[in-house]
Amino acid sequence: MVASRRDASDALHCSLDLGSSPEAAFAFICEVEKWPLWLSFLRSARRIDLDPIPFGEGCEVAVRGAIPGDAEEYYEVERFIDGHMVSFVGLYSTRRRIDFRIERKSQSAKLVVRLDYPAYGGALGAFIDRITARRRLASALDVSLEHFRGLVEFRDRTQDRELVDF
Numbered sequence: 001m002v003a004s005r006r007d008a009s010d011a012l013h014c015s016l017d018l019g020s021s022p023e024a025a026f027a028f029i030c031e032v033e034k035w036p037l038w039l040s041f042l043r044s045a046r047r048i049d050l051d052p053i054p055f056g057e058g059c060e061v062a063v064r065g066a067i068p069g070d071a072e073e074y075y076e077v078e079r080f081i082d083g084h085m086v087s088f089v090g091l092y093s094t095r096r097r098i099d100f101r102i103e104r105k106s107q108s109a110k111l112v113v114r115l116d117y118p119a120y121g122g123a124l125g126a127f128i129d130r131i132t133a134r135r136r137l138a139s140a141l142d143v144s145l146e147h148f149r150g151l152v153e154f155r156d157r158t159q160d161r162e163l164v165d166f
Contacts, residue, residue, distance in 0.1 A: 011097070011116035012138050016145040020153045022109035026083050026102045028152045029111075030055045038147040041066050041140040048074070056080045061088060111145060 018025050028034070032055075035045040044064045053059065057080040062072045075088035075098060083102070090096030099114040115137065 010134070011114050012134065012141060013112070013114050014138075014141045014145050015110060015112040016149055017105070018109045018111055018149050018152060020109060020149075020155075021107065022102045022104045023083060024155065025109045025111060025152050026086075028148070028155065029086060029100045029102070032061050035063070038151055039144045040147065041137060041144070043070075056082070060091065111148065113141065113145065115141065 032045050032047050036042045039045075042063055043066045044062075046062055047055075048060045048062045055077075057077050059077045061075045061077070063075065064070060064072045073096065074091040075096070076091055077086060078089040079085060079087040085099070085101045087100075088098040095116065097114065097116040099112075101112040101114075103110040103112065
């Protein structure tokens with residue numbers, strides 16, 4: 001079951017228990033080009049680094065939302081703890097954040113996602129955003145985490161002997 005909540009900054013938080021290894025889950029998060037497979041509110045995601053450096057702190061990512069006409073948004077990896085956490089901050093607005101965290105639970109894992117973006121237009125704009133866009137985004141994030149769980153658990157199990165034929 002996906003657990004969603006909002007904090008004082010009005011960021012969206014979702015968490016989900018996974019039946020896969022923490023290493024497999026974190027490796028799948030680091031495959032930026034595959035984000036649109038499970039993040040339903042994204043149409044595309046790609047790394048924009050000029051040098052082919054390993055994924056980690058300082059890497060740059062471009063994402064495009066699923067809404068037609070949305071411009072690409074650019075993010076940089078601000079914090080990277082291998083196997084545990086990757087935190088993206090907007091290149092042009094530090095108030096835009098995407099955080100992924102994997103918590104180890106013996107042989108399984110828990111995925112925690114935090115999305116934060118500014119709502120412009122003062123109190124009225126924030127209110128309208130809360131009752132429209134953020135609700136849709138929270139719902140899409142819940143569904144996306146379920147997709148992530150299905151993909152990473154299946155991918156992790158295909159390493160097992162009994163599913164080699166699939």
